[in-house]
Amino acid sequence: MVRLKKKSNFDVIWLIDLDDTLFFSGGKVMSVINSRMTSFIQKELLINFEEANKLRVEYWKKYGATAKGMRKNHGFSFETFLGFSHHLPSFEAFIELKPYIGRILSRLMGRKYLVTNSPKSYAIKVLSRYRLLKYFDGICAFENMLINSEIKCKPSRLLWQCILQETRAKKNYHILVDDTLANLRTAKRLGFRTVWMCEYLRKRRCWNAQHSYRPPYVDFKASTFKQLLRLDAKRR
Ligand SMILES: [Mg+2]
Numbered sequence: 071m072v073r074l075k076k077k078s079n080f081d082v083i084w085l086i087d088l089d090d091t092l093f094f095s096g097g098k099v100m101s102v103i104n105s106r107m108t109s110f111i112q113k114e115l116l117i118n119f120e121e122a123n124k125l126r127v128e129y130w131k132k133y134g135a136t137a138k139g140m141r142k143n144h145g146f147s148f149e150t151f152l153g154f155s156h157h158l159p160s161f162e163a164f165i166e167l168k169p170y171i172g173r174i175l176s177r178l179m180g181r182k183y184l185v186t187n188s189p190k191s192y193a194i195k196v197l198s199r200y201r202l203l204k205y206f207d208g209i210c211a212f213e214n215m216l217i218n219s220e221i222k223c224k225p226s227r228l229l230w231q232c233i234l235q236e237t238r239a240k241k242n243y244h245i246l247v248d249d250t251l252a253n254l255r256t257a258k259r260l261g262f263r264t265v266w267m268c269e270y271l272r273k274r275r276c277w278n279a280q281h282s283y284r285p286p287y288v289d290f291k292a293s294t295f296k297q298l299l300r301l302d303a304k305r306r
Pocket of ligand 1: 087088089090091248249250
């Protein structure tokens with residue numbers, strides 16, 4: 071269950087994504103994690119690489135997270151599965167982080183929470199390595215997304231509802247900053263304000279004609295992380 075610190079009802083709540091929002095990973099972190107997931111499945115279920123890879127994708131599509139499928143169908147705990155898949159001793163090699171991100175986070179007014187579908191240990195390791203942990207009031211990671219005995223990760227509407235209850239702030243005091251449109255769409259439906267972080271879309275080579283416009287559920291399209299300061303200033 072999500073547990074976030076409650077303060078004043080008038081605080082703005084920044085909900086900030088990790089990969090490709092705070093820094094550029096270009097899917098490299100994800101591709102290493104995916105291949106570790108496949109090798110775990112292959113080794114533990116005694117199947118070949120193709121079958122294991124197919125199962126990984128199948129569970130991800132069916133349950134929204136491969137870990138959910140592995141727990142439900144094969145009894146592996148999140149800790150065991152994610153501990154193996156997210157064991158990345160050399161993660162720095164895949165991450166490009168701008169040196170001013172900490173300064174921007176420190177200047178944003180309001181409470182800041184990291185909201186990531188990755189496991190908590192990975193989020194903490196990355197934030198600690200780049201000295202960003204101190205800027206966050208809390209972390210909502212994969213393990214914290216257990217709602218009614220089911221993991222509800224982004225873009226689940228139930229997750230946003232749970233965060234809303236925990237923070238006890240008004241809906242439109244929540245600002246979600248994320249590079250994934252699906253997450254912004256469900257958050258907007260609930261009444262959150264939405265910032266589409268586009269800084270790394272071109273670099274990830276996933277830029278297409280669709281990305282040149284602003285979808286109706288996106289309130290602010292940020293081409294760099296620095297633009298959050300402009301948004302914050304306008305808001306005050
Ligand atoms: Mg992301």
